[in-house]
Amino acid sequence: MKELLESIEDVVRLSLPVDERFVITKHRFMADRKKRQKRICIVTGIHGDELEGQYVCYELSRRIREQVDSLNGIVDIYPAMNPFGIDSITRGIPAFDLDMNRIFPGNLDGDMNEYLAYKIIEELEGADLVIDIHASNIFLTEVPQIRINELNADVLVPIAKKANMDLIWVHGASTVLESTLAYSLNSKGTKTLVVEMGVGMRITEEYGNQLTDGIFSLMSELGIWTGEVPEIRNAIVAYDADGEDVCYLNAPCSGIYMKEKDHGSRVKKGESVGKIINPLSGAVLAEITAPEKGMIFTVREYPVVEEGSLMGRILKEKVLLENQV
Numbered sequence: 001m002k003e004l005l006e007s008i009e010d011v012v013r014l015s016l017p018v019d020e021r022f023v024i025t026k027h028r029f030m031a032d033r034k035k036r037q038k039r040i041c042i043v044t045g046i047h048g049d050e051l052e053g054q055y056v057c058y059e060l061s062r063r064i065r066e067q068v069d070s071l072n073g074i075v076d077i078y079p080a081m082n083p084f085g086i087d088s089i090t091r092g093i094p095a096f097d098l099d100m101n102r103i104f105p106g107n108l109d110g111d112m113n114e115y116l117a118y119k120i121i122e123e124l125e126g127a128d129l130v131i132d133i134h135a136s137n138i139f140l141t142e143v144p145q146i147r148i149n150e151l152n153a154d155v156l157v158p159i160a161k162k163a164n165m166d167l168i169w170v171h172g173a174s175t176v177l178e179s180t181l182a183y184s185l186n187s188k189g190t191k192t193l194v195v196e197m198g199v200g201m202r203i204t205e206e207y208g209n210q211l212t213d214g215i216f217s218l219m220s221e222l223g224i225w226t227g228e229v230p231e232i233r234n235a236i237v238a239y240d241a242d243g244e245d246v247c248y249l250n251a252p253c254s255g256i257y258m259k260e261k262d263h264g265s266r267v268k269k270g271e272s273v274g275k276i277i278n279p280l281s282g283a284v285l286a287e288i289t290a291p292e293k294g295m296i297f298t299v300r301e302y303p304v305v306e307e308g309s310l311m312g313r314i315l316k317e318k319v320l321l322e323n324q325v
Helices: 052-066 083-087 112-124 150-160 181-187 205-222 317-322
Strands: 005-016 020-030 039-044 074-078 129-135 140-149 167-171 192-198 236-240 246-250 255-259 272-278 283-289 294-300 310-316
Touching (some): 039 052, 039 205, 052 129, 052 192, 112 181, 140 150, 150 181, 150 192, 150 236, 181 192, 236 317, 255 294, 310 317
Parallel strands (some): 140 167
Antiparallel strands (some): 005 020, 020 074, 140 192, 255 272
16 A cells, blocks of 8 residues: 555634634645646635535545545645634634625735635645535525536536536526636636535535545546546536526515425425415415426425525426436
């Protein structure tokens, strides 16, 4: 067995008041110190309340250590891009009430947060592939999926198909924020995939294992991994640039939402997917039915809803037929 070249390194370290430090670290696995190698970067923890990626980082490290001889490149793992957010279970950067994924590409001469964003881009730019792992919020559960800006679809969709996800959702350019990490890196020529899966503040081990299998598949495609990889599932590809392939279920009134379908469920037009109830009066305030035939891929987990709250998303049947699902 060859020697494992492994290190924990600082990406950025800043001094803070009261003798504190803001530190972003990475875990690097390297096959060879001398020759030029391909590099894949696994990023998570930009939002402190999204924890699904934490298990992926652990499982990826564990499997690499078990099969050291199969490593043929560089794997950089960044579990906590927003470490204070993770420590305090806060989505944004604590004290600043700022979403880190809205300040890229940053500014070397800006304030602390802009400087952090700049250093993160500097660190990741030039990698052969970056995978930016997110979870949903505490309100919704998402099937494992990759979301792609239509401007990058030609390049990224073929790569995403190797990632073992259930869905690849191609968005219209107008719906993608230019201040995100993925947009900034892709605009600089660094291929970046955005993963959304699971639910906020929780870890879904099944999804973590699914994505980890997909990461090894991608590593194999890049030549970074020479070992065996699990069989990869065929993802549904939804080119929803015009917004016509997805139905949104929004609450018609306030109350407690009782779901009747899990994500991945097939539904017919008019079929009941849940109801909104009033716990005080015991009345059913609204019966929620599917507006179209298709597959539910987003489901409301937090039951309290207000008028307009998102309760789910349905991928229309025509997309499923196009993918022969």
